[in-house]
Amino acid sequence: MTIHIYNSLKRSKEVFETIEPGRVKMYVCGPTVYDSCHIGHARSVIVFDVIYRYLTAVGYDVTYVRNFTDIDDKIINRSNELGVSPESLAEKYIDEFHFDMDGLNVLRPTLEPRATDHIDHIIRIIEILMNKEYAYAVDGDVFFSVDLFNGYGKLSGRKLEDMEAGARVEVDQRKKNPFDFVLWKASKPNEPFWDSPWGKGRPGWHIECSAMSEDYLGASFDIHGGGKDLIFPHHENEIAQSEAAFGKTYVKYWIHNGFVNINHEKMSKSLGNFLMIKDIVKEYHPEAVRLFLLSHHYRSPVDFTDQGIKNVAAGLDKIYALLERAEKYLGSLPDANSDYNKDVIPPTKDFRSLFSSAMNDDFNTAQGIGVLFDAVRNINRLLDQTNQTDDIENRQLIHNECLNIIKIGKILGLPSESPRTYFKQKKEKIINKESFDAETIEAMIQERQDARKAKDFNKADEIRDRLKSMNIEIEDRPEGTIWKVLS
RNA sequence: GGCGGCAUAGCCAAGUGGUAAGGCAACGGCCUGCAAAGCCGCUAUUCUCCAGUUCAAAUCUGGAUGCCGCCUCCA
Numbered sequence: 001m002t003i004h005i006y007n008s009l010k011r012s013k014e015v016f017e018t019i020e021p022g023r024v025k026m027y028v029c030g031p032t033v034y035d036s037c038h039i040g041h042a043r044s045v046i047v048f049d050v051i052y053r054y055l056t057a058v059g060y061d062v063t064y065v066r067n068f069t070d071i072d073d074k075i076i077n078r079s080n081e082l083g084v085s086p087e088s089l090a091e092k093y094i095d096e097f098h099f100d101m102d103g104l105n106v107l108r109p110t111l112e113p114r115a116t117d118h119i120d121h122i123i124r125i126i127e128i129l130m131n132k133e134y135a136y137a138v139d140g141d142v143f144f145s146v147d148l149f150n151g152y153g154k155l156s157g158r159k160l161e162d163m164e165a166g167a168r169v170e171v172d173q174r175k176k177n178p179f180d181f182v183l184w185k186a187s188k189p190n191e192p193f194w195d196s197p198w199g200k201g202r203p204g205w206h207i208e209c210s211a212m213s214e215d216y217l218g219a220s221f222d223i224h225g226g227g228k229d230l231i232f233p234h235h236e237n238e239i240a241q242s243e244a245a246f247g248k249t250y251v252k253y254w255i256h257n258g259f260v261n262i263n264h265e266k267m268s269k270s271l272g273n274f275l276m277i278k279d280i281v282k283e284y285h286p287e288a289v290r291l292f293l294l295s296h297h298y299r300s301p302v303d304f305t306d307q308g309i310k311n312v313a314a315g316l317d318k319i320y321a322l323l324e325r326a327e328k329y330l331g332s333l334p335d336a337n338s339d340y341n342k343d344v345i346p347p348t349k350d351f352r353s354l355f356s357s358a359m360n361d362d363f364n365t366a367q368g369i370g371v372l373f374d375a376v377r378n379i380n381r382l383l384d385q386t387n388q389t390d391d392i393e394n395r396q397l398i399h400n401e402c403l404n405i406i407k408i409g410k411i412l413g414l415p416s417e418s419p420r421t422y423f424k425q426k427k428e429k430i431i432n433k434e435s436f437d438a439e440t441i442e443a444m445i446q447e448r449q450d451a452r453k454a455k456d457f458n459k460a461d462e463i464r465d466r467l468k469s470m471n472i473e474i475e476d477r478p479e480g481t482i483w484k485v486l487s
Numbered sequence: 488g489g490c491g492g493c494a495u496a497g498c499c500a501a502g503u504g505g506u507a508a509g510g511c512a513a514c515g516g517c518c519u520g521c522a523a524a525g526c527c528g529c530u531a532u533u534c535u536c537c538a539g540u541u542c543a544a545a546u547c548u549g550g551a552u553g554c555c556g557c558c559u560c561c562a
Contacts, residue, residue, distance in 0.1 A: 011491090031562080044562040074560070150520090158555080162489045205560090227562030235559095257562070258492090259555095266556085294499065295510075301493080301555075304505060306554055308499060311511040318510085322523070326500085358508095367501050370509035377509095380525055464522075475523050484523095 001058065004222075006299065006362045007233060008254040009155055013362055018222050019252060024055050024062040025221035027176070027213040027251075029230055031111070032069040033093035033473035034078045037100045039275045039289075039304055040260045040267060046290055046413070047257045047298040047363075048225050049106045053411045064109040065216050067209060068094055071116050076191055086192050090114075093178050100277040104286045105413045113214055113264040119194045122203045122211045125245050126183045128198075134244040138174045140186030140199040146179045149240040155254060156232035170275040181237050183207050194243035206237040210245070225255040228299075258301045260293075275304060276300050285426070288313040294365040294412060315373065316414070317484075319405070322376045324385055324419035326402045330395065333418070334403040336410050341396035352404045355411075365412065372408050375401060422483060430471060430485045441472060445481050448474075 003016040018024055025343055028048045045066075045211075046324035052064045069075075070090035079089040115122075126142055129135035134148050146152045146160060153159055160179060171178040181202035187193035191391040203211075213221060219242065226235065235254065242250040258267070262273045280289055292312045296302045329334045351371055358367035381402045386394060409415045415422070431437055444463050467474060467483070474483045 029562080032560085036549070038562085040562045042562085043552055047562095072560090157490060158558070159489080176546095199529090224534050228492095229561055234557065261555090261562070269561095290498095292512095299492090302502090303499090307511090311499065314512095316512050318524095325525085364501070370501060377526080381527095398498070398533075452520075455520075461521070473523065476519075477524080 001356065001360060002471050003055075003058075004362055005253050007099050007252075007257065008256050009251075009439075010404075011157070014253070016253065018060070019220060022059070022061055023152070024060045024061060024223065025217040026052065026055075026064045026223040027217055027221060028064070028066045028109070028208070028224070029209060029226035030066040030068050031093075031097055032072050032074055033090045033091065033097065034072070034075040036276045036278060037097055038263075039277065040269060042100070042104060042277050042280075042289065043260050043293050043302065044225075044227050044257050045101055045106055046104060046293050048255075050257070050294065050365060050373075050412060051203055051225070051363055051411065052109070052221075053107065054363065056355075057407075063217060065111045065113065065213065066109040067212050068097075068112060068114045068210060069205065070114045071192065071298050072096070072186045074204060087116075089214065090116075096278075100281075103281055104277065104289060104311055105416055107413075113212045113216065115203060115212070118208065118211045118215060119203065121215055122207050123184075123194075123196050125211055125214070125241065126209060128239065128245045129183065132239075132244065136176070137198045140155070140184075140201060141174070141182055142155070142198055142204075143175055143180040144237065144241060144244075146181070146240060147177050149244050151243070152179075152240050153236065155236050158232065158236075177221075179233075181206060181233060183241070200297065206234055207241060209234075209432070210250075212240040214242065214246070219250070220248045221251060223253045223255060224251040225257070228258055233234070248372060257298045258296075261301060261303045263305055264303055271368050284309055284313060285316060288316050290412065291316050291369070295369055297366050299362075308347055310391060312372075319415050319437035320419045320422045321377055322380055323402070323405070324413060324423070326398060327419060328378060328431075329383060329386060330399060330402070334399055334406060336403075336406050338403065340400045340403055344393065344396045344400055347378075347397065347401065349374070349378065350408045351401070353380070355404075355408050368412070372405065372412070375404055375408070378403070406439075414436065426485045427483075434470065436470065441467065441470075441483055445474060445483060449481060458472055 004013045005016045006013045024124065026048075028044070028308070031037060035459060041189075048066070051087070052062055055062050071086065075086050075089060079086040082089065124201050125133060127142065130137070130142070135142050137193055163179065184196060184198055184201050184207075186199055186201045191202070195203060213224070224235065240248050261267070262275055265271055265273060267274050288309055292304075292309045295301060323333060327351045351374060354374075355368050355371045358371060360366045361367070379398060382394065382401065384400050386398075403413070429436065444467060448460045449462040451457070464474060472483050473486050474481055
């Protein structure tokens with residue numbers, strides 16, 4: 001089994017070989033905590049959540065670090081606007097981040113360090129850079145001199161001389177090169193500060209990631225991830241700082257996820273079209289959000305539309321309906337950690353290894369989801385045949401095939417609930433939203449059953465139509481009529 | 488101005504040299520009182536267009552067109 005990863009640094013897929021056998025050290029840029037999380041945060045976090053889950057599942061000992069940027073201009077500005085301290089603002093949005101991401105069934109990383117807990121370390125790195133003369137101080141600010149770092153631009157594929165500095169923003173005249181960036185920023189009055197050899201101030205944005213990653217993963221580690229937009233300047237600057245300071249290759253594999261558009265438009269402040277996670281999950285099941293995002297390759301852009309997520313929500317129903325059906329047949333669904341029945345005739349298609357093949361090819365979750373649906377159809381087919389061949393072999397085969405789905409589900413983070421819980425939640429959601437209750441629906445179904453018994457099919461169909469207009473669909477199953485909420 | 492990406496069925500979306508996964512939707516069939524669900528079948532002789540390389544191209548090369556991103560804080 002070989003994993004191939006698209007490395008932004010090389011602009012090509014490479015064989016994944018860890019620095020230390022069996023261990024993966026991975027760092028992903030987390031949020032700046034000054035506002036609620038939007039669907040774009042969700043994508044990045046979910047993409048790397050799945051990568052983390054997969055690497056763990058195939059046996060690596062993964063140390064996964066995702067930071068919080070809890071000191072920054074945006075935080076200071078927002079806290080001034082609201083009249084609260086930067087610390088409490090950060091605290092509030094860290095809590096909200098956790099709430100949102102837990103809700104999306106995202107696993108917590110191994111470590112979630114905060115910039116403000118690493119100020120000493122940040123200062124130490126800046127001192128190294130000063131001693132090595134990669135950095136220079138002006139009026140309490142400290143800048144990194146990009147001209148002195150050989151290889152500046154290697155990640156983003158830019159050359160300093162080709163870039164149009166100051167095209168959109170005025171250049172600080174104190175910089176030796178317009179692309180020099182700030183390592184340490186002198187504080188203005190009434191701003192939070194820490195003491196440093198260059199006076200009171202706070203860290204620049206990029207240096208914190210160099211400090212925190214070095215602290216927990218060392219000067220050289222395997223995977224660094226984040227959104228595509230971070231390639232320049234953030235990750236470019238991280239490389240410059242870290243490699244200049246420590247003299248080692250900073251990161252082996254750079255992974256960058258694509259953006260989420262909303263109805264064909266980029267999310268932006270001017271359009272006011274930020275879609276917040278907390279709002280999306282009011283409308284859609286969190287796993288529908290996951291399924292939607294993971295149905296696209298992580299490097300491609302994704303266009304978020306109501307129709308798009310409704311379509312995948314229907315697909316999610318299909319998966320859970322299969323699990324419900326299988327659970328009824330088997331008595332209980334297999335546990336994710338349980339073993340396969342070994343006496344079974346090997347199936348024609350090994351969905352588990354097909355899924356792994358997809359994931360091994362640069363974490364192709366979109367293809368993997370295709371395999372998942374293939375597996376669902378396969379089990380439905382087997383269950384259709386159970387009337388003819390309800391023997392122990394068939395049960396074991398279905399058990400094994402369901403176990404595939406559940407093991408795949410552990411990597412994608414969906415399906416992760418019991419079918420009963422899933423459908424129950426859906427029902428509760430519509431009941432809360434609409435002005436009817438379960439009893440009303442049950443009564444209508446009973447009324448229809450009575451009509452059917454009396455062969456009054458006109459009345460029965462009329463009741464069914466009425467339910468349908470309430471967004472309720474019914475299914476007459478051998479064991480009785482059930483109802484469900486339409487997606 | 489510099490750098491990069493994308494274009495596959497009605498819609499969404501995999502596929503990066505060997506003859507077009509999967510989902511949603513539609514249609515036909517089985518099942519059903521009728522439905523729904525599920526299954527089966529059908530739905531792109533073809534991958535924006537043009538030229539080229541090759542026994543073989545959606546996949547490689549050149550060109551055209553269209554769309555998008557980054558170069559400023561951004562996931």
